């Protein structure tokens with residue numbers, strides 16, 4: 001499907017429509033700071049219209065009461081179309097978000113996998129029978145919530161859009177999705193592909209717009225039966241409050257300050273690339289970024305030397321040139337990241353690599369930040385506690401496994417952790433002690449994650465996405481009890 005990325009409307013009721021007010025915004029290429037596309041800007045009235053269409057479609061049963069196997073086929077077909085257009089989608093994602101092309105290709109592949117995975121379960125959403133004794137039949141059925149609202153951040157637009165939409169659709173919900181205005185293009189494409197695959201009009205609607213307008217309307221809309229929010233803690237709290245006013249259940253996928261714990265016995269051939277990728281992928285703008293390194297004191301100097309070489313050797317450039325690392329998303333984010341580096345230095349951390357704009361003149365106009373290592377970070381420092389959301393690794397040392405566990409848990413977040421060691425006892429001890437939704441051992445984020453339940457402890461959120469557990473967010477259980485006699 002040819003898509004004009006120069007001007008693109010909202011997707012409501014199966015077609016592209018302009019915002020009712022005619023408002024638009026520019027999506028900016030962060031590699032150049034120049035406009036990439038002009039996108040219709042949804043406001044409250046457009047969210048209302050999308051919700052009304054989704055509601056009508058849901059109540060009609062055209063999707064929610066479709067034979068499950070038919071729903072499965074349409075989701076599978078959507079995955080095929082994502083793969084058909086993978087190259088184009090990846091290039092669009094790379095330009096809109098700034099990420100290296102190969103990372104964008106992975107995101108597109110993962111988006112296709114979400115549609116496949118949930119296609120595979122759409123006809124297996126079974127209830128149970130509960131024994132109550134003679135003369136009584138009790139059974140449960142799983143029913144879709146209804147209209148599911150999705151608020152999506154800019155860092156993985158197609159991947160996170162698909163992560164929420166695919167299980168919601170498999171469950172029989174109709175979806176209204178609000179992508180971030182920083183990077184809305186591939187979420188719009190996703191809806192177009194689903195429609196091309198044959199999803200009935202009104203099943204998947206996409207309304208990009210500003211958080212304060214479209215986002216708040218979606219969160220507070222009485223016609224939204226369930227909400228999935230992915231973004232910062234601050235916005236998540238606001239969204240929860242708005243949703244509470246209409247008793248709307250929420251899934252909260254929030255931020256992180258995830259540690260990679262490296263023991264002196266770790267195999268550094270796999271550890272160093274693993275730790276570097278965990279922080280520098282997507283220029284550090286990943287909720288599950290391994291943004292803290294906790295290294296056993298005996299290995300500190302060796303690890304620092306190898307990491308410094310890696311960071312300094314990374315090639316930066318526009319995402320579509322497929323460098324090692326692209327720019328951060330915006331000028332605001334660029335300033336925020338450099339502010340944090342300065343804060344870290346003022347707090348007493350040592351700048352071991354990076355810390356500024358790269359010297360390359362060609363990159364002057366974009367929002368590029370060098371891969372940055374801050375060593376000597378202590379738990380009280382802001383750079384140890386707060387999510388920077390940029391390519392900045394905060395490094396601390398520990399002397400034994402209990403101190404490692406204590407340091408790993410010393411933030412408000414609890415999304416992911418990595419443990420690198422050859423000693424299975426240390427690995428399992430820490431997997432038990434660390435308070436986070438996911439722990440990886442001698443890898444970080446392996447397997448793409450589609451099948452694995454994902455979500456936070458503590459302020460990283462609640463509810464689970466991915467895997468079979470995600471379906472619980474979109475289904476409610478009805479219990480039916482029947483008394484019978486001869």
Ligand code: NAD
Nearest residue numbers: 152153154179180211215216231232235253254255256287
């Ligand atoms: P953000 O909270 O600023 O925005 C997220 C989304 O919420 C965007 O679509 C935005 O337009 C919308 N929004 C903003 N204000 C709103 C409001 N008042 N009401 C309703 N919606 C509003 O986050 P971001 O900067 O887009 O993304 C970065 C954050 O997202 C980081 O904290 C990151 O850790 C987190 N994140 C978490 C996950 C996860 O799965 N846990 C994944 C990706 C990103």
